[in-house]
Amino acid sequence: MPDQGHNPNLPNAAMTHAEFEGLLCEAVDGTLSPADQERFNAHGAGCDLCAPALAFAQQGHRLVRGLPEVEPPAYLLQKILNVTSEVPARAPRQQESRRWTGLRPFFGVVLQPRFGMSFAMAFFSVMLMLNVTGVKVTDLRYVDLRPAAVKSSMVRSYYETTGRAQKYYENLRFVYQVQSALRDLRNATNSDDTQQEQPQPQQPQPKPQQQRQPGDNTSEQPQQNNQRYSAERSPMQLAAAPASNNVHQISFCADDRRTA
Amino acid sequence: MRQYQRRIYNLCYRFTGSADEAEDLTQEVFIKMYRSLSSYDLERGAFVSWVTTLTRNLLVDHFRKTRQERLTDSLDASPTQDEDAPTPAQQLADTKAGPEQRVQSGQTQKLVQAALGKLSPELREAVILRDLQDMDYREIAKVLKVPEGTVKSRINRGRTELARLLQRTHRQVM
Numbered sequence: 001m002p003d004q005g006h007n008p009n010l011p012n013a014a015m016t017h018a019e020f021e022g023l024l025c026e027a028v029d030g031t032l033s034p035a036d037q038e039r040f041n042a043h044g045a046g047c048d049l050c051a052p053a054l055a056f057a058q059q060g061h062r063l064v065r066g067l068p069e070v071e072p073p074a075y076l077l078q079k080i081l082n083v084t085s086e087v088p089a090r091a092p093r094q095q096e097s098r099r100w101t102g103l104r105p106f107f108g109v110v111l112q113p114r115f116g117m118s119f120a121m122a123f124f125s126v127m128l129m130l131n132v133t134g135v136k137v138t139d140l141r142y143v144d145l146r147p148a149a150v151k152s153s154m155v156r157s158y159y160e161t162t163g164r165a166q167k168y169y170e171n172l173r174f175v176y177q178v179q180s181a182l183r184d185l186r187n188a189t190n191s192d193d194t195q196q197e198q199p200q201p202q203q204p205q206p207k208p209q210q211q212r213q214p215g216d217n218t219s220e221q222p223q224q225n226n227q228r229y230s231a232e233r234s235p236m237q238l239a240a241a242p243a244s245n246n247v248h249q250i251s252f253c254a255d256d257r258r259t260a
Numbered sequence: 261m262r263q264y265q266r267r268i269y270n271l272c273y274r275f276t277g278s279a280d281e282a283e284d285l286t287q288e289v290f291i292k293m294y295r296s297l298s299s300y301d302l303e304r305g306a307f308v309s310w311v312t313t314l315t316r317n318l319l320v321d322h323f324r325k326t327r328q329e330r331l332t333d334s335l336d337a338s339p340t341q342d343e344d345a346p347t348p349a350q351q352l353a354d355t356k357a358g359p360e361q362r363v364q365s366g367q368t369q370k371l372v373q374a375a376l377g378k379l380s381p382e383l384r385e386a387v388i389l390r391d392l393q394d395m396d397y398r399e400i401a402k403v404l405k406v407p408e409g410t411v412k413s414r415i416n417r418g419r420t421e422l423a424r425l426l427q428r429t430h431r432q433v434m
Contacts, residue, residue, distance in 0.1 A: 022413075
């Protein structure tokens with residue numbers, strides 16, 4: 001067989017292999033013109049290379065053509081009708097969203113849930129700050145948004161807040177001072193009451209082991225001990241006590257009370 | 261609607277080889293058709309071509325999505341787990357009946373369907389549109405968005421490869 005694809009054994013067929021292959025599909029489908037079909041058949045009958053290709057193509061065509069039409073399930077039509085009847089509710093929304101198609105690349109990223117939550121938290125924080133600093137959004141005017149006005153407002157807010165905090169802590173210190181003074185006063189009152197309400201013994205038992213000498217008292221309150229000493233000791237004991245001016249006076253007082 | 265449902269279902273079934281997938285895809289095609297009905301232009305082509313293009317696009321998308329999940333069963337594998345059951349090759353080896361009679365049998369149809377599923381999607385869709393949907397070359401070229409010469413070439417290659425595939429797997433058949 002020559003390289004050009006011509007078959008020298010077929011005088012009426014001036015058809016190459018490439019041409020045969022190009023017409024193969026139409027020949028199998030039967031859409032070739034009678035003249036072309038005759039040339040095609042002639043080439044196919046005499047060419048050992050093209051004949052198997054024709055046979056395979058016809059075989060494949062016949063096998064696929066032999067596949068029957070499949071009957072769709074009976075419920076499919078009703079299912080499709082049910083599904084498509086729900087579609088119109090979403091269709092207008094889709095048309096409406098087409099207006100924003102140009103902005104979708106930008107907003108598509110921004111409208112993600114994580115960004116949405118971040119924006120919500122930022123908005124909440126700003127509103128909280130404005131509420132704490134006493135700024136009302138409805139009271140804001142264009143004039144208030146000038147840099148000088150914003151600066152003076154911020155300075156004023158700073159000093160007001162600082163002053164408020166300072167005043168609070170000073171008030172707190174004053175309260176502590178008052179509370180401590182009241183506590184001291186209460187303690188002093190309680191100690192006086194306990195001294196006055198302490199009863200005198202009827203028959204005091206001498207306890208020479210526990211008698212304290214004036215030189216033994218090393219406590220920090222010598223005056224109180226002296227007072228208790230005079231109150232607890234009987235006149236007899238006082239008489240035996242070392243002579244001092246105070247003791248004599250007290251003993252005299254006791255004698256006067258007894259004579260009366 | 262009944263007419264198009266039948267046509268679309270057959271196209272989907274022959275392309276996927278699965279009745280369940282064909283059902284789902286048919287439903288999707290109708291939903292898509294219903295939503296984009298306003299975009300249909302009568303001057304650009306027949307309604308059948310438009311519907312077929314929609315179906316074809318959906319099938320190609322489905323093919324890409326399920327590429328990893330697709331089964332690669334050999335034609336030699338028996339469809340049942342029974343070891344004593346005859347293989348498809350043995351069934352096709354029955355020479356008592358002629359080729360046309362074998363095509364009529366259900367098992368042979370399954371084998372042809374399986375062989376069709378082994379073709380590349382480009383060849384498969386061309387063969388299906390031509391031999392099963394009876395579309396002419398110009399319509400197919402419009403649907404597939406390729407020249408008519410390419411369509412003819414794909415149809416021819418698809419048929420030849422299908423026949424060779426079946427013959428290679430089951431030598432006695434052809």
